[in-house]
Amino acid sequence: MTILTTPAGIATGAADALRKRPGADVAGSAFKWLLIGATVFATGFLAVLLAVMIVDGWDVLSGNLWYFLTHGFSQRSAGEAGVWQGIIGSLQVALVTGVFAVPTGVATAIYLVEYAQGNRFARIVELNIRNLAGVPSIVYGLLGLAVFAQTLRGFSGGTTAIAGGMTLAAMVLPIVVITSVEALKAVPDSLREAAYGVGATKWEVLSRQVLPAALSTILTGTVLALARALGEAAPLILVGAATGFMSFGDANMFETFTGPYTALPVLIFNFARQPGADWGVNAAAASVIILVLVLAVNGLAIYLRNRFERQW
Amino acid sequence: MTPEKALMTQEPDATAPEVMATAETVASQHPRIDVSGAAATPMAANRADTQTVFRCDDVHVYYGDFLALRNVSLSIAVHEVTAFIGPSGCGKTTFLRCFNRMNELIEGARVEGSINYHGVELYQDEVDPVEVRRRVGMVFQKPNPFPKSIYDNIAYGPRLAGAKRSELDDIVERSLTRAALWDEVRDRLKTSAYGLSGGQQQRLCIARAIAVQPDVVLMDEPCSALDPIATGRIEELIAELKTDYTIIIVTHNMQQAARISDMTAFFSVQANEMGQRTGELVEYAPTSLIFTNPEDPRTEAYITGRVG
Amino acid sequence: MSQDSSNLSAADLRTSAGRRAWSAGARWVFALAAVATVLVSALIIWTVASGAWTFISQVPFDSLTEIGWFPRRGLFDLSTLLVNSVQISVIAMLVAVPSGFGAAIYLSEYAHPRVRKVMKPALELLASVPSVVLGVFAISFITPSILTSFFHEINFFNKLAAGIAVGLLVIPLIASISEDALRAVPLALREASSGLGARKVTTSIRVVLPAAMSGLMAAVIVGFSRAIGETMVVTIASGGGDTSLFNLALTESGGTFTSAMAALGLGTDQVAGNNLAFQSLYFLGALLFVITLVLNMLGDLIVRRLRNKY
Numbered sequence: 001m002t003i004l005t006t007p008a009g010i011a012t013g014a015a016d017a018l019r020k021r022p023g024a025d026v027a028g029s030a031f032k033w034l035l036i037g038a039t040v041f042a043t044g045f046l047a048v049l050l051a052v053m054i055v056d057g058w059d060v061l062s063g064n065l066w067y068f069l070t071h072g073f074s075q076r077s078a079g080e081a082g083v084w085q086g087i088i089g090s091l092q093v094a095l096v097t098g099v100f101a102v103p104t105g106v107a108t109a110i111y112l113v114e115y116a117q118g119n120r121f122a123r124i125v126e127l128n129i130r131n132l133a134g135v136p137s138i139v140y141g142l143l144g145l146a147v148f149a150q151t152l153r154g155f156s157g158g159t160t161a162i163a164g165g166m167t168l169a170a171m172v173l174p175i176v177v178i179t180s181v182e183a184l185k186a187v188p189d190s191l192r193e194a195a196y197g198v199g200a201t202k203w204e205v206l207s208r209q210v211l212p213a214a215l216s217t218i219l220t221g222t223v224l225a226l227a228r229a230l231g232e233a234a235p236l237i238l239v240g241a242a243t244g245f246m247s248f249g250d251a252n253m254f255e256t257f258t259g260p261y262t263a264l265p266v267l268i269f270n271f272a273r274q275p276g277a278d279w280g281v282n283a284a285a286a287s288v289i290i291l292v293l294v295l296a297v298n299g300l301a302i303y304l305r306n307r308f309e310r311q312w
Numbered sequence: 313m314t315p316e317k318a319l320m321t322q323e324p325d326a327t328a329p330e331v332m333a334t335a336e337t338v339a340s341q342h343p344r345i346d347v348s349g350a351a352a353t354p355m356a357a358n359r360a361d362t363q364t365v366f367r368c369d370d371v372h373v374y375y376g377d378f379l380a381l382r383n384v385s386l387s388i389a390v391h392e393v394t395a396f397i398g399p400s401g402c403g404k405t406t407f408l409r410c411f412n413r414m415n416e417l418i419e420g421a422r423v424e425g426s427i428n429y430h431g432v433e434l435y436q437d438e439v440d441p442v443e444v445r446r447r448v449g450m451v452f453q454k455p456n457p458f459p460k461s462i463y464d465n466i467a468y469g470p471r472l473a474g475a476k477r478s479e480l481d482d483i484v485e486r487s488l489t490r491a492a493l494w495d496e497v498r499d500r501l502k503t504s505a506y507g508l509s510g511g512q513q514q515r516l517c518i519a520r521a522i523a524v525q526p527d528v529v530l531m532d533e534p535c536s537a538l539d540p541i542a543t544g545r546i547e548e549l550i551a552e553l554k555t556d557y558t559i560i561i562v563t564h565n566m567q568q569a570a571r572i573s574d575m576t577a578f579f580s581v582q583a584n585e586m587g588q589r590t591g592e593l594v595e596y597a598p599t600s601l602i603f604t605n606p607e608d609p610r611t612e613a614y615i616t617g618r619v620g
Numbered sequence: 621m622s623q624d625s626s627n628l629s630a631a632d633l634r635t636s637a638g639r640r641a642w643s644a645g646a647r648w649v650f651a652l653a654a655v656a657t658v659l660v661s662a663l664i665i666w667t668v669a670s671g672a673w674t675f676i677s678q679v680p681f682d683s684l685t686e687i688g689w690f691p692r693r694g695l696f697d698l699s700t701l702l703v704n705s706v707q708i709s710v711i712a713m714l715v716a717v718p719s720g721f722g723a724a725i726y727l728s729e730y731a732h733p734r735v736r737k738v739m740k741p742a743l744e745l746l747a748s749v750p751s752v753v754l755g756v757f758a759i760s761f762i763t764p765s766i767l768t769s770f771f772h773e774i775n776f777f778n779k780l781a782a783g784i785a786v787g788l789l790v791i792p793l794i795a796s797i798s799e800d801a802l803r804a805v806p807l808a809l810r811e812a813s814s815g816l817g818a819r820k821v822t823t824s825i826r827v828v829l830p831a832a833m834s835g836l837m838a839a840v841i842v843g844f845s846r847a848i849g850e851t852m853v854v855t856i857a858s859g860g861g862d863t864s865l866f867n868l869a870l871t872e873s874g875g876t877f878t879s880a881m882a883a884l885g886l887g888t889d890q891v892a893g894n895n896l897a898f899q900s901l902y903f904l905g906a907l908l909f910v911i912t913l914v915l916n917m918l919g920d921l922i923v924r925r926l927r928n929k930y
Contacts, residue, residue, distance in 0.1 A: 028821040032730055038722020039731075042791045043742050046749065052761045053753070107653030115647055116654070117419055125654045128661050134842070134916030135909060136849025138881050139664060142905040145885070146667040170660045177657065190456035194517070196417060198469030198524050199446025201635060203643035208468070209458060224748075231750030234851035234878070238885035238901075265752045265852070272756050272856050280760055287753045298748045302741045431627040438630040440640065447633070474636075 050291060057285030068285060073267065078278035083286050086267035089161060089241070090230055093263050096165020097172060097229045102222050104169075105176025109218075112177075113184040114206060133174035140171040141238030149239055159240025161261040167235045172225035179221025183214040216308035223301035231294045233265035241266040264290050363390040365528060365558045366411060371425035373406050373415065380406050384425075384593045386577060388528075393550060393559045395569035395599065398579030399614065403591025404562045407579070408530050410434075411560065412448035413441035430527075446473060448528040449521035454537045455513035457505035457520070462488075462497050465505045465516055469524035483523055490556075491519035492549050511542025518549065522557065529553065531561040535568065547572050566615060569599065576602040578611045668909050671902020679896055688865040689875055691884060691897040700866045701904070704779060704874035708854060709847035711783025711870070712790055716843055720794030721836065727795075728802035729824050740799075747792035755856030758785035763857070767871075777859030777873035785853045794843040797923075801835020802828060804926060838922040845915035849908060851878035862887075877908050 054061065060068050064079075071082030108125065116122035144167025149159045156163040187210050195205040211218075236242070241262045262270075268290065271283035366388040373381040381403035388394050388411075396404035406415065413434065415421040427434045434444060446469070457465050466484045467475075475483060484501070488494040493515045497508070505516055514534055521529055531550070535543040550559060550572050563569050569576050577596040583589045595602060595611045606612040634640075679696060686695040723743070727736050763781040767774050774780070805828050813823040829836070854876050855861050861879030875883070884901040 025819055025821070028819050031821040031824070032726075035722045035726035035730060038719045039726045039739065042719045042723040042795055043739065043746060045788050045791075046746055048761075049749070049753065049757050052757060056760050104653045104656050107650045108657050111650035111654040115650060121654070125658060128658050130920055131913060131916065132657070132661055134845060134912055135664065136846075136851070136878065136912055138849070138851045138878050138885075139668065139905050139909050141881075141885060142671070142902060143660070143664045143667050146671065146902075147663050170664075173657060173660060188456075190452060190454060191458065193414065193417070193450070193452060194456040194458060194520075195468070196414065196445055197412070197450035197452070198472070198520060199442055199449075199635075200469070200472050201442050201639050201643035203646040204472055204639070206646070213459060227748055231748065231752075233750070233752045234855075234882060237882050242886050265750050268750075268752045268756060269852060269856060272752070272759065280756075283756045284760060287756050290750055291753055294748050294750055295745060298745050302744060306741075429628065429633075432630050432633055434633075436630065439633040440635045442635040442639070442643075443633045446635075472639075 050288070053284045053287045053291065055284075057281055057283075057288050059281050060285035061288060065285075068282075069289075073262070073270070078271075078274070078276065078282050081271070081282055083264060083267055083289065085262050086264035086286070089261045089266075090264040092161040092257055092261065093165045093168060093236070094226050094230055096162055096257070097168040098222070098226055100166055100169035101172050101176050101225060101229075105173050105222075105225075106180045106218060108173075108177050109180030109184055110206065110211075113181055114202070114210070129174045129177050132170075133178065135171075136234075137171055137232055138234040138238065140167055141235035143167065143170060144235055144239040157257075157259075160259060161257045164236050164239045164241055164261060164263065167239050168229040168232060171232065171235060172229050175225040175228060176222060179224065180214070180218045183217035183221065184210065186217065187213045216304065220301045220305040220308075223297060223304070227294050227297040227301065230297065231265055231290060233263070233269050236263050236266050237269070242270060264293075364388070365390050365430065367426075367428040368410075369426040369428075371407070371410065371423065371427060373403065373410060374420075374422040374424070375418065376420040378588055379590045381579075381591045386593060386596045388558060388560060389575070390558050391554055391556070392574040393554050393561060393572055394575045394577065395573035396560070396562045396577050396579060397564075397566055397569050397614075398591070398594075399581060400564075401589050401591065402579035402581040404577075404579045405532055406591065408532055408560060408562050411528065411530055412445045412450055414445070414450060416441060446524050447526050448530060449524065449526035451514070451517050451521055451529060451531045451534045453533045455510055455517050457508070457513050457516050460505060461502045462505050462508070462516060463501040465520050466523045469520060473524055487519040487523040488516075490522055490553070491515045492545065492552075493519055509542070511538050511545060514538060514542070514546060515549065518546075518553075522553070526557065528558045528560065531559065533562050533564060536564060543568070566603075570603050573599045575599060578602060578606075578608075578614065580610050580614070664909070668902050668906040671899055672906035675896060675899035675903040678899070688863070689860075689880055690863045691880070691900050692863075694896065696896075696900055696903075697866060698907075700864055701875055701877050701880055703866070703868065704858070704860070704864070705848055705876040705878070707868075707870060707874075708779050708783040708786060708858065708876060709844055711780060712787035712847040712850075713840065713844055715784050715787025716790040716794050716847075717840060720791045720839070720843070721798055723791070723795040724798035724802055724839075725824060725829075728799050729820070729828060743792045743795055747796070749789070751789055751850060751852040752856065754785040754789050755853040757788075758782060758853060758857035771871050774871040775859075775873050777857065778871050779858050779874050780870040782854045782858035783870075785857055786847050786850050789850060789853060790843045790847050793846055794839045797839035797842060798832070798836050801832040801839065801923075801926060804835065805831045832926075834922045835926045838919040838926070841915050841922070842919040845912045845919070848915070849878060849912050851882050855879040855882040877904050880904055881908075 068082045069087070070084050071080070072085045073081050073083075108129075112122050112125060116125075144163055145159075148156050148166040149163040152163075152166075156166065191209050191213060192205055195209045200208070233241075240260070264286065268283055268286045271279050271286060364387045368387070369385050371381070371384040372379060384407060396408060398404050409415045410423055410427055411429075411434075415423060423435055429444070429448075432439065458468060460468070463484055466487050467480045470480060470483050485494060485498075488497060493512060496512060497516075500507075505513065508516060514537075518529070518534075535546050538546065547568065550561065553559060554574075561569075561573065575596065576599040578594045579591050580594045581589050581591050595606060595608045597607070601607075602611060603615060606615060680694075683694055684696050684698055686697045688695060688697050689700045723739075727739055731739065758781040759776065762784055763774065763776060763778060767778070767781055771780075809827055809831055810823055813827040814820075818826070855878070858876065858879060859873035860875035861881075861883035862875070864873070864875040864880075867874055881901055881904050884897065884904075
């Protein structure tokens, strides 16, 4: 090989070097396909999960769905048992959760963003919220059992949907606060200044400009938080949802907030721990129902967020 | 304006030792450090009967420990356009926001010294910034209409101030007319303000500001986000508005200051040994003087560098 | 029109009392809500601490190191639960970390923006799958359809299936935190690498991953904390929450901190008396609270430091 090359030689050499050689970057494509595989695994198992549950629960889903949805729990046989109480109970619990968590969470976010930016108390509250977000759900169950069901028995009536709802409210509180803080921070200061500039009080600025502007995002966060509560079972087990209804098969009693209650995920747990394949069918069928419910609520929230995402 | 009223405003001046008791000269109307007789020009004669809206003495503004603006003393006369000019970071916007206590919205901001508004010390506990802002309106750098209809943008302030529903239509029409926007939007009052062009939005913001019947309108570089044509219309508007309102405007654009203002204050910035940049008032004089015969070499350098 | 108010008094510059009162009152309402969130933490700490103290002060210490976890018989071997908790969480990490990291790298470095726009919400959707459903999935699919073909003798309830299911549950969390960490790496670093003629795979592995390392660490730590605290999957799939013998085999059932708590909770009406089994519930809660708190604070610290770095 000669060191000296004619200009033409350089040109042809360069053209060769620059040409894309098929199969040269084997490592690169392998890596890429590995990543795609991981992504497919990470997201694809939901499809597998749903398929398995539908197949396993097919007996109930295909023939008995209406009965299943409208009848209460029965210990006598799997074929007689339904999820009616669980659905009603979950709605009740979610309602109580919303009533407690949303005002508290949104108000806390307003305090953090609009009133107390960076002061010592605000920093304590922020740290506190971040830590609460990481507390395992079952620990909230202890709070619910000791405080909401026992200490506050006079208000909640013991291990009731109210106590369960308050427990989940404490659990989702950080989610509501964090999403609301994000929503409020996304409202541009120019909007606040415009309102202050024409002589609005702080409350007027908040209630008529900032909150309406942040509302759709706050709403999305709230829906996501409630969806989380809808699927949660562990804390409710400690607050009586698993045993509250065992001796009764009567759906009517679940229409009260201060009586024994259960929730759909707790019911699935109860189906799952009964021995026998027919109970497994119930567990799978109920799993499909809760999956559809939770995914629909979440999908709605995500859709709403993308739909109303505001560009300032 | 009646002579009595003109006389009444002399009272606070009379109590301030560093200011001469009469308003015979521009210099005494607008006290400043190192003001010499040079500012006393023919202009002063027809300014003798003006009232003082704001009188600032020795104003310092801090953000936390950081001194952003130092030692500003000047007076703003009624129904005039006063322009604040100067390089970036010279504190002119900071100073502007002192007049309606807007600086308080910034964490850690603190104003020292005295700003007197029609005989009332602005920075005292008995004064509510909310009412100050009602009387001293503001127009911002970027048009910032509320995400509401054109109508509701204008009606927002009057509603807060307790205007009756029956009065609102009238207020909206009057404000939009005054802001030279009525003819363009009269058929779409209920549509979103975001549908307007940038220049229209800014005029909407001016209409919104004057809808609460303020006394003063502060404008913080109101044309910086607009094209030349829209800028021209805003400037025309400012010239019309000054018959009813006292206007203080911050601008980067010196031709603009020269075109529209009666008085001009030039601010400059100095860095201390720690590198902190503090703004200060260099010169305050009738606009015609500032641009033709600046007294301070820094003013001259700035003006010639940018205009010449 | 503008007021020709030459001289005003301070009283003129006051808003109506009603408007001021509303505004001042609102501030206190919001502050009160913030206090309430702190109160929630305080109550949690007080609840688990006082319950745990009752347990500690009464339990004979050698019962904490006996053969297994049999609360109703007064045997509270913590190492049984600890080992099971850690085993299951480690399995979960083995499932979740490769797949979570892989998905994160793909979405951050390779995916077309349009793909990303679909996949990010999909991951969020996955994060909302109720854990009971994954528990059912473990006993109805993972063990019978997958694990039985690899292991001849495997308990219907086993730690391996529980760990895999917990892993599936934690994937979205890990993917999401790591994706944030990867995207926090400045574009300039990637461009510098490509500018030197590095291939995309080299840039990703040699430049982007090391730069995002602390964020990826945080993802693992926070994911581990979530796995340790996961209750329903383990309770359904691993069994052994009510009673369990010390056991290292992954193919056997075994109770964890959380499933032991759930099991005690299921019997609350029977054990609610002044009885050590019930108090052990709070003791486990306290342990779990402290472990997850330490892990989360560590993860949080790392994430914050990363945020300051760029």
